[in-house]
Amino acid sequence: MPVAQLREVLGDAFAERYGVPAINVVDELSLRAVVDAAVESRSPLIVQTSVKTVKAIGRDVVKAMFDATVAAVDVPVVLHLDHCPDRDVISQCLAAGWNSVLFDASALPVEENQRQTVEVVAEAKRYGAQVEGEIEGITGVEDGVGSDTEAQRQSLEVAVRFVRTTGVDVFAPAIGNAHGIYHSAPELDGQRISELVAATAVPMALHGGSGLTKEQFQDLIARGCAKVNISTALKVAYMKASLEHLEQAKAKDKWDPPSLFTHIHAAVKAMAVEHIEMFGSGGRV
Numbered sequence: 001m002p003v004a005q006l007r008e009v010l011g012d013a014f015a016e017r018y019g020v021p022a023i024n025v026v027d028e029l030s031l032r033a034v035v036d037a038a039v040e041s042r043s044p045l046i047v048q049t050s051v052k053t054v055k056a057i058g059r060d061v062v063k064a065m066f067d068a069t070v071a072a073v074d075v076p077v078v079l080h081l082d083h084c085p086d087r088d089v090i091s092q093c094l095a096a097g098w099n100s101v102l103f104d105a106s107a108l109p110v111e112e113n114q115r116q117t118v119e120v121v122a123e124a125k126r127y128g129a130q131v132e133g134e135i136e137g138i139t140g141v142e143d144g145v146g147s148d149t150e151a152q153r154q155s156l157e158v159a160v161r162f163v164r165t166t167g168v169d170v171f172a173p174a175i176g177n178a179h180g181i182y183h184s185a186p187e188l189d190g191q192r193i194s195e196l197v198a199a200t201a202v203p204m205a206l207h208g209g210s211g212l213t214k215e216q217f218q219d220l221i222a223r224g225c226a227k228v229n230i231s232t233a234l235k236v237a238y239m240k241a242s243l244e245h246l247e248q249a250k251a252k253d254k255w256d257p258p259s260l261f262t263h264i265h266a267a268v269k270a271m272a273v274e275h276i277e278m279f280g281s282g283g284r285v
Contacts, residue, residue, distance in 0.1 A: 004076030006100040006130040007169050009044045012284070013226040014203040019217065019279035022046035022205070023272060024082060024231035026053055028065045030238055033265045037272030038075050041282040045075065046100070046227065048082040051089055063096045075285045080132075082229070090120060094127045102132040102172065102205075110135050110158055117166040132205055132227075133168035135159060156195055163200045170227055171196065172205040175220075188216060190223055197224035205229065210236075214278045221279060228279055233271055241267035 013020045021038075025031040025047055038045035047066060054062055063079075070077045080100040081093045090101050103120040105113040113135055121131045135154055153174050154162075163171050173196055175189040193204050203226035209217070210232035217228065245263040249255055276282045 003070065003099055004044065004078050006046070006078045006080065009046065009076050009078055010170055010203045010226045013281065014224065017222050018281050018284065019221040019225060019228040020044050020046055020281055021272065021275050021279055022048050022080060022227050022229045023234055024048040024050055026238065029261055029264055030234060030268050031065055031069050033268035034272045035069050035073060035077060037269045037276060038077065039073055041273055041276045042075060042285045043276045043281040044285060046078040046080050048080045048229065050082050051084050051086065054089065054093065059092055059096050091123065094124060094129055099129045100132065101129065102134065104134050106134045106136055110154060110162065114162050114165055117168065121167050130169040132170045132172055133162065133166055134172040135162050136174035156199065159196060160199045163202055170203045170205050172207055188220065190219055193220055193223040193225060203227060217278050230275055234268060237267045237271040238264055
């Protein structure tokens with residue numbers, strides 16, 4: 001199946017009020033695991049790559065891995081560049097075939113963020129790609145982008161003007177969510193999602209999804225969060241599976257890399273299937 005368009009994938013989810021898992025992968029192994037989960041669950045999927053991953057592995061290598069993995073897949077899969085403040089990296093990824101990007105200019109004044117986002121949307125359209133916008137930094141550092149200081153939330157009027165002026169396809173508001181591991185239950189402002197959706201009719205993106213409860217996910221999805229980001233949960237599943245297997249290998253003095261890969265794949269796939277079930281996206285394809 002050809003690489004899916006973000007607008008189409010989120011359009012269905014937004015209309016029917018389910019969430020599309022947007023999962024940050026870190027290598028070919030995690031990529032295969034989440035795609036396998038989507039195929040098994042008959043779910044659409046957004047594969048996300050951080051700037052850090054793109055730079056570490058290489059843009060062309062990441063795109064080649066993605067193309068090879070989804071070539072024979074019969075569920076819609078989007079390739080998305082997550083949290084990118086660097087216009088050059090956005091241009092390079094769009095040129096290479098990413099069909100969705102998050103231009104994260106939340107560190108800039110809203111007016112300048114808006115001006116540049118208009119330019120990014122125009123650039124993306126030339127490639128047939130879509131854009132996610134953000135005006136408030138989501139608390140927490142993810143793959144070297146962000147801050148642990150909670151950003152000031154903008155007024156509804158400012159947020160709505162940004163969405164309408166820029167023409168972004170999806171918007172990522174701050175609602176008390178955070179990247180990383182929650183050390184206490186977050187107080188989420190679901191009403192803000194409802195107000196933004198009512199005023200813009202644009203799908204919302206929920207960042208900082210790892211660690212939220214099923215009830216929190218379902219409430220926010222019902223309000224209009226059609227794109228639900230998962231990053232930390234994948235990293236935890238990946239690293240814990242690695243540690244568990246390596247400890248067993250050490251104890252048995254048996255070192256077999258392919259069995260390690262199998263163990264990691266199973267753990268990451270199970271994590272993805274669990275979230276697909278919570279988001280209600282299974283069986284949609």
